[in-house]
Amino acid sequence: MKYMLRVLFSLVLFATTAVLAQTDVVESDSTTVVTEQTPAPVSMFEAKDKDNDHGHAFVLNWELSADDGAGLDNVLTYEVFRWTPNISDSIGIIDTLLNVAIVDNGPLNQTTATDAEQRIDSLMTAFLGPLANASAQEKGARLHELRAAYVERLAEVHSAYPANGYWRKIKVVPFGTTSCEDVGGKEPENSGYIPDFTDYYYRVDAVTADTLVRAESKIAGPVQSSGQWFNTGRVPVLCFVIIFTILTLYFVQAAKKGTDLYVRPLGGIEAVDDAIGRATEMGKPILYVLGLGSAADVATIASFTILGRVAKKVAEYQTELIVPTYDPIVMSVAQEVVKSAYYDAGRPDSYNEDTVFFVTQSQFAYVAAVNGIMLRDLPATNIYMGKFYAESLILAETGALAGSIQISGTDEIAQIPFFIVACDYTLIGEELYAASAYLGREPVLLGSLKAQDYAKAAIIILAIIGLIAGNLDWTGFTGLFEVTN
Amino acid sequence: MKRSSYIVLGVVSAIFVLSWVMKSMSLSEVDDSIMQGFLLTVSAFLTLSIFSFLYKDNPFYKFAEHLFVGVSAAFWMCQGFWSTLVGNLIPRVSESLSGFFMVPYQPGSFNFHYWIPVILGLLLLMRLAPKGGWLSRWPLAFIVGTTAGLNFIKYLRSDFIDQVSSTFVPLLGDETNKWTGVGDFFSNLSLSADSQFVALLANWVIFVGVFSGLVYFFFSKEHKGVFGVGSRVGIWILMITFGASFGYTVMGRISLLVGRLTFLFRDWLGLIS
Known part of the structure; x- marks a missing residue:
C-alpha cells in the first residue's frame, strides 16, 4: 500500500511537473512573439x-x-x-x-x-x-x-x-x-x-x-478621369490679367492720342548715346551682347528694342557694330532688328550681314569667344542687355580689362551684383524693360510701362490692406490671392 | 613667327610629350594607358591654355578658345539633329527614313501637329533664299508671341499675385510670437532665431523692403521729396541684397577653381593624394 501511494505520488508529481513545464513554455512563447491585432479599416x-x-x-x-x-x-x-x-x-x-x-x-x-x-x-x-x-x-x-x-x-x-x-x-x-x-x-x-x-x-x-x-x-x-476646360483655381490670375490688359489698352490709347506720358530719366540709357559717340570718335566698334536667353525671354525681347535703337545710332554715325549671339533664333531676330534699324536710318547699303552672327550654344565656349573679340577688336563700348548667368562677371571683367565703357542690364537677380561692380552703368531688373520703352517712345511700350507703374501702385495698396487684414485675421481678403494648381 | 615663338612652341611641345610619356608610365596598370595618359595631358594642356588668359591674350588661349567653340557648336548641332529630328520627328512621319536612320518606326502615332514645327522650321530656313527671306519672320513672330503670352500668365502669378500675398506678414507678431506689450517685448529681448524680436524684425524688413523697392522701380514720377527718400531706402536695400548675393556666388566660383586645381595637382601632376 505504502509502495502504491509512493508510485501514485510520483505519478502526480511527474504529471504536475510536466503540466507546469508546459505552462512555462507557453508563457515563455507568449512573451517573445508579438502578434499584431488587426486594425480598423479606413x-x-x-x-x-x-x-x-x-x-x-x-x-x-x-x-x-x-x-x-x-x-x-x-x-x-x-x-x-x-x-x-x-x-x-x-x-x-x-x-x-x-x-x-x-x-x-x-x-x-x-x-x-x-x-x-x-x-x-x-x-x-x-x-x-x-x-x-x-x-x-x-x-x-x-x-x-x-x-x-x-x-x-x-x-x-x-x-x-x-x-x-x-x-x-x-x-x-x-x-x-x-x-x-x-x-x-x-x-x-x-x-x-x-x-x-x-x-x-x-x-x-x-x-x-x-x-x-x-x-x-x-x-x-x-x-473615371477627365480634363476640365476651365481651371477655377486660377480665377485670381484671370482677374488680374483682365485688369492689367484694360490698364495697358487705356494707356496705349492715351499715348496714341498724344498725351505726354512721363518716364523718369534712366542713367544707364542716357549713357548709351554718349558711348556710341565715343566709339565713333575713337574709330572703334561697339560690342552688343544679348546674353544667353531665348528669343521668348522678356529680358531678350526688351534687349531687342534697345539693340534697334543702338543700331540706328550706329548706322547714323557709321560706326561698326558687333553682335555675337548664343541662340540661333535670337540671331535671326537680331539680324532683322539691326537690318530694320539701318533702313530706318536711311542707310540700308551700310548694313553688313555679318554684323550679327552665331557663335555656339555652349555657355563657356560662347564666353571664350566673346572674350577673344573684346581683346582682339578692342571695342570702345560693350553693351550687355538680356539674360545672363555665370558668364556675367567673366564678360564684364574682360571688358573692363580691355578699357571699354560698359553698360549692362539684366533681370537675373543673381548676376546684377557682378555687373554693378564691373560695369560703368547698370540697369537693374525692371529698368531694362523701362529702358526699351524710354528709348523707343512707342505708344505700345509707353502704355505698357505706365500700366506696370499702376500695377505697382495697386500692389502697394493691396499689400497695405492685406497687412491690416492679416493682422486682424480677415481671411476673406487674403483668400483672394490664393492660386491653386 | 618670331624665333622666340618657335622656342616657346618647342618647349611646350617637349613638356607635352614628356607629360604624356610619364603619365602613360604611371598608368601602366590601367588598360589603354597610352591613350589615358594622352587624354589627361590634353586636359591639363587645355586647362592651362585657358588660364593663360589671366596673363594676356596669346596663341595657346586662341587655340583652346577656337577648339572649344568649334567642338561645342558641332556637338550641339549634332545633338539637335539626332535628338529632335531623328529621335522625335522621323519615327512619326516616315517609315523609310526611320529605316534609314535605324530608329524604330511608330506606326499609328502620326499626328498632323508634328508637321507644324517642320513647316515653321523650313520657313525659318527661307532666310537663306534671296527672295523668300520675309517668310522667316512668321516663325519668329510665332515663337516670340506664343512664349511672351505664356510668360505673361506665369509671371503674373509668380511675380505679382504670389509676391503680394507673401507681403501679408504680421507686423505685430503671429500666434507663436504674439504682441503682449512693450514691457514684455523689452524684457524678453533676444537675438535667437525664434525670438519675438527676430521674427518681428524679419517681417518689418519684408514690409519696408517691398515698399521702398517698388517706389524705386516707379518710373512715372521723379524721385524727389518723400518719394525720393523712399527710393533711396529702396536702392540701399537692393544694394545690401546684391552684396550678400555677390559673396554667396563668389564662394561657389571658388569651388569651381578648386575643382580645376585639384585636377591639375592630383590627376595630372599627382602632387596631392
Whole structure:
C-alpha cells in the first residue's frame, strides 16, 4: 500500500511537473512573439477625378483608421491599391524586356521583379520568340503596335472588373495621411498612362508593423478621369490679367492720342548715346551682347528694342557694330532688328550681314569667344542687355580689362551684383524693360510701362490692406490671392 | 613667327610629350594607358591654355578658345539633329527614313501637329533664299508671341499675385510670437532665431523692403521729396541684397577653381593624394 501511494505520488508529481513545464513554455512563447491585432479599416474612402487638371489623375480621400493615433494605435502606413488588368502587366514586362534587349543588345533572359519567372518566360516565348532574329528597329515597331492595341482595349478590359486583373500597390503613405493623388501619364507611350473616361477601382489598406496584418477598405469605384476646360483655381490670375490688359489698352490709347506720358530719366540709357559717340570718335566698334536667353525671354525681347535703337545710332554715325549671339533664333531676330534699324536710318547699303552672327550654344565656349573679340577688336563700348548667368562677371571683367565703357542690364537677380561692380552703368531688373520703352517712345511700350507703374501702385495698396487684414485675421481678403494648381 | 615663338612652341611641345610619356608610365596598370595618359595631358594642356588668359591674350588661349567653340557648336548641332529630328520627328512621319536612320518606326502615332514645327522650321530656313527671306519672320513672330503670352500668365502669378500675398506678414507678431506689450517685448529681448524680436524684425524688413523697392522701380514720377527718400531706402536695400548675393556666388566660383586645381595637382601632376 505504502509502495502504491509512493508510485501514485510520483505519478502526480511527474504529471504536475510536466503540466507546469508546459505552462512555462507557453508563457515563455507568449512573451517573445508579438502578434499584431488587426486594425480598423479606413472609413469614408472615396476616389474622384482630380479637379482643375488636364485629366489622367484621381484624388483619393479617406478618414483615418480608428487605430491610427488612437485605439490600438498600431497603424504605421496606408497602402493604396489600384485594380489593374493583367494585360497592362504583360505590356509592362515586354516593354522592360525589349528595352533591355535594345539598349544592351544582350540576351533576353533578364527578368524583372514584376511577375513570376515562368510567366516572363512564356511571354518571352510568345512575343520575342518570333522576333529572335529581328533588328532592334523591328522589335521597337512591334512593341509600338502592341502598345497601340493595348491602349485601344484599355476601356474594355477595365470594364471587366473584377475578372482577369489584380490589385497593384501604387503608393505607400505614412500614418496620419488622409489623402493622396494618383497622377498618370498623358500619352499612351508613358508607362504610367491613365486613359480618361475609363473605369478605375481603388482600395486602401491600413497596415501594421507586421505587414501581413492589415485591414482593407471598401472598394471605391468605378471612377473615371477627365480634363476640365476651365481651371477655377486660377480665377485670381484671370482677374488680374483682365485688369492689367484694360490698364495697358487705356494707356496705349492715351499715348496714341498724344498725351505726354512721363518716364523718369534712366542713367544707364542716357549713357548709351554718349558711348556710341565715343566709339565713333575713337574709330572703334561697339560690342552688343544679348546674353544667353531665348528669343521668348522678356529680358531678350526688351534687349531687342534697345539693340534697334543702338543700331540706328550706329548706322547714323557709321560706326561698326558687333553682335555675337548664343541662340540661333535670337540671331535671326537680331539680324532683322539691326537690318530694320539701318533702313530706318536711311542707310540700308551700310548694313553688313555679318554684323550679327552665331557663335555656339555652349555657355563657356560662347564666353571664350566673346572674350577673344573684346581683346582682339578692342571695342570702345560693350553693351550687355538680356539674360545672363555665370558668364556675367567673366564678360564684364574682360571688358573692363580691355578699357571699354560698359553698360549692362539684366533681370537675373543673381548676376546684377557682378555687373554693378564691373560695369560703368547698370540697369537693374525692371529698368531694362523701362529702358526699351524710354528709348523707343512707342505708344505700345509707353502704355505698357505706365500700366506696370499702376500695377505697382495697386500692389502697394493691396499689400497695405492685406497687412491690416492679416493682422486682424480677415481671411476673406487674403483668400483672394490664393492660386491653386 | 618670331624665333622666340618657335622656342616657346618647342618647349611646350617637349613638356607635352614628356607629360604624356610619364603619365602613360604611371598608368601602366590601367588598360589603354597610352591613350589615358594622352587624354589627361590634353586636359591639363587645355586647362592651362585657358588660364593663360589671366596673363594676356596669346596663341595657346586662341587655340583652346577656337577648339572649344568649334567642338561645342558641332556637338550641339549634332545633338539637335539626332535628338529632335531623328529621335522625335522621323519615327512619326516616315517609315523609310526611320529605316534609314535605324530608329524604330511608330506606326499609328502620326499626328498632323508634328508637321507644324517642320513647316515653321523650313520657313525659318527661307532666310537663306534671296527672295523668300520675309517668310522667316512668321516663325519668329510665332515663337516670340506664343512664349511672351505664356510668360505673361506665369509671371503674373509668380511675380505679382504670389509676391503680394507673401507681403501679408504680421507686423505685430503671429500666434507663436504674439504682441503682449512693450514691457514684455523689452524684457524678453533676444537675438535667437525664434525670438519675438527676430521674427518681428524679419517681417518689418519684408514690409519696408517691398515698399521702398517698388517706389524705386516707379518710373512715372521723379524721385524727389518723400518719394525720393523712399527710393533711396529702396536702392540701399537692393544694394545690401546684391552684396550678400555677390559673396554667396563668389564662394561657389571658388569651388569651381578648386575643382580645376585639384585636377591639375592630383590627376595630372599627382602632387596631392
